[in-house]
Amino acid sequence: MKAISFFLAAVLTLSSPVSATAQEDMRTVQVRFAAGSSGTTITDTLKGREVVLYKIGAEAGQRMTVTLIPSNLATYFNLYAPGAGPGDEALAVGQMTPELNTFDGALPLSGEYTVSVYMMRSAARRGEVSDYTLTIGINGDTGVVVQGDFADGLQGGPDFYQVATSGSTLNLRGGPSVGADRLALLSNGQNLRNLGCRMAEGRRWCKVATLADPGIEGWAAGDFLIEASGQATPSVRP
Structure with a gap:
């Protein structure tokens, strides 16, 4: 029993995502769509313990799609709702989505969402490199009135x-x-x-x-x- 418990603990440790605690481990990218378009495809690279945070604005009721295609299969993404980020509960975990590294779902809040791309702890410790494409889409019209406004002050904020x-x-x-x-x-x-x-x-x-x-x-x-x-x-x- 002790041997089994030790084995499970080792597996969980090797498969857990890297935790970026140092500020220099994180890089932020503001995602923007071309005029009139509803999505974009980004080509990028990360190495070792680096975590790349992609920020994208959307409104409640719209539908977001996220697809990550990495060269290093230890690379995944997490999707966070407005006001949340690495260390918080994720809205979606690419490693656990029905189709690996793919998300398609309605958004619960209006505000800025975060897609974090990272490598698993074992690959990060070895300083491995991952080239990847990340496709993000926001579909569906916004309503006449903002729904589920979080903290972006879309209909509030200063005068x-x-x-x-x-x-x-x-x-x-x-x-x-x-x-x-x-x-x-x-x-x-x-x-x-x-x-x-x-x-x-x-x-x-x-x-x-x-x-x-x-x-x-x-x-x-x-x-x-x-x-x-x-x-x-x-x-x-x-």
Whole structure:
């Protein structure tokens, strides 16, 4: 009995995922879709104890598909709901999905999901390398009203935003897409009224209104917006 228990413990240890405790073991990649598309395929490489975190925005009720095809068969992915990550309970574990390293399911929350790609502990300790392709898709239209809003503040958040673009301008578009018509250029530091945000093309888009008179309404990428006051700032450029 002791021999069997020891054998099972050894198997579990060798097959367990690597635990990345050092900050340098983790690399984060923001996933973005091309204009009008519902998915993307990423080609990447990891080595040893490295864990790559892919961040992707979606809304409750949409359907996500994830497929990982690695050169090293000790490579897997975990999918985490908004607010969770490595060390937390996973929404899906690629090693245990009905079809290995494949996920297809409805999303319970609105927010930013995380797909972590890693190698099992035994392979990681040996410093093995894995080249892989990761395909992520978000399908299904968003509802008229945001459902299951987690903590991204899609329909909440601050009353006002400020453009934060490291000195460059930000496109104000006619819709939540990099392919939508550009209405104007917003200046770095410009304050805007928050009219609510949605997820599209893998990222957060916010409908905003300029504070100067006459005002302009449009959509701006939420990556470049921070909380601000309602004080008017310089006008936009067409």
